[in-house]
Amino acid sequence: MASHRIGVFPASGGIGGGTVKHLLPRHPAKDLVFIARNPANLDFAAAAGATVRKADYDFNANLEHAFEDIDTLFLISYASVEVEHRAERHRTAIDFAIRAGVKYIFYGSLGFAGREDNKKSVAYVMQPYLMTEKYLEECSYNLYTAFFDPRNLVDEIEIAHNGSGPGIAWVKREKLGEGTAELLRRFAENLKEFKFRNKTVLLSGTKVLTLQETVDILVKLVKKPVTIRQVSDEEFGRQPKVGPNFTYRGVDYGTAWASAFEAFRLGEASAASPLLRELLGREPEDFETTISSLL
CATH class of the missing domain: 3.40.50.720 (NAD(P)-binding Rossmann-like Domain)
Known part of the structure; x- marks a missing residue:
């Protein structure tokens, strides 16, 4: 050949x-x-x-x-x-x-x-x-949890979402x-x-987690209570950890990027396909295992 x-x-x-x-x-x-x-x-x-x-x-x-x-x-x-x-x-x-x-x-x-x-x-x-x-x-998960940092824990995660479903078919x-x-x-x-x-x-991934379930796994792994506080797109974009991560060629796209949370509410990220599992010949690594190894 x-x-x-x-x-x-x-x-x-x-x-x-x-x-x-x-x-x-x-x-x-x-x-x-x-x-x-x-x-x-x-x-x-x-x-x-x-x-x-x-x-x-x-x-x-x-x-x-x-x-x-x-x-x-x-x-x-x-x-x-x-x-x-x-x-x-x-x-x-x-x-x-x-x-x-x-x-x-x-x-x-x-x-x-x-x-x-x-x-x-x-x-x-x-x-x-x-x-x-x-x-x-x-x-990667931290985009959707306001750049949650397990080494610098906070009591609240401020995102433009209340954490409820539909969720996300996470995959490494x-x-x-x-x-x-x-x-x-x-x-x-x-x-x-x-x-x-x-x-x-x-x-x-083959399993869909809501943002609340995602945060619950983070809470379990860091052993500290953390809650979701829903804020506006503008408030999300103004957070000190958000703007620098979404600034390209001098323009801050943090607020514009927050439209991803509306996409979650509409179920745009909740389609779980079996194809990756078939290609790998095994279940893709689950979210908790991935984050546990990172921590």
Whole structure:
């Protein structure tokens, strides 16, 4: 069988790093291309025989040639909360990939609008993902708990939500990487029989937790009572821990990002898919186990 070269960009961070880790034992290293802003973070992959390249979403000069000699590209979203700029960077990367001869693109989107009958979202953060998905058709827990820090405990978590259902089908980012690696392996081995070709698939946990149940698990692990206090989107965005985490190129998107809580209320993140379990051959790690290991 002819070799099939798989590329990952960006190939570091939570999803990218997890995908690299689980692709290396699944596909010949000589046919893997990992692209990152800091290639030194991928020295282990280069040592295993993979090709490592330097590229950054924000610099067209190196992005233009980053995707050469790649058959299938796994494109991971630009790290920002902006909408137009983020979607434009996705489109640019896709265009460069196509010009470079990339035949197939896997795109890592978010889990809002995860139901088959719902391709809209009220969440601000989801808009560039939906725009990118549309372009292709013609391409962590602390965010939702006001950056709860178990090393600096508080009595209240102030979020734009009361904690009730619908909930979230939590899943560990590394497991998303592993599931994606398995999808890429299956695709490369049998392009014609790949059943998810030209489809949007949902990788998620198999258990849905409300935000209250999520906080209850945190309380159990840190052994300190913590309650949810519902605040407005504006109050959420003004919190000292929130603004800096949602500031991109000098603009604070904290209040805009709080629209994710309305998306939760509408059940946009409550679709639990069995696909990741099938890809892994086991249940994805549950939320409590993941957070317990972090603590």
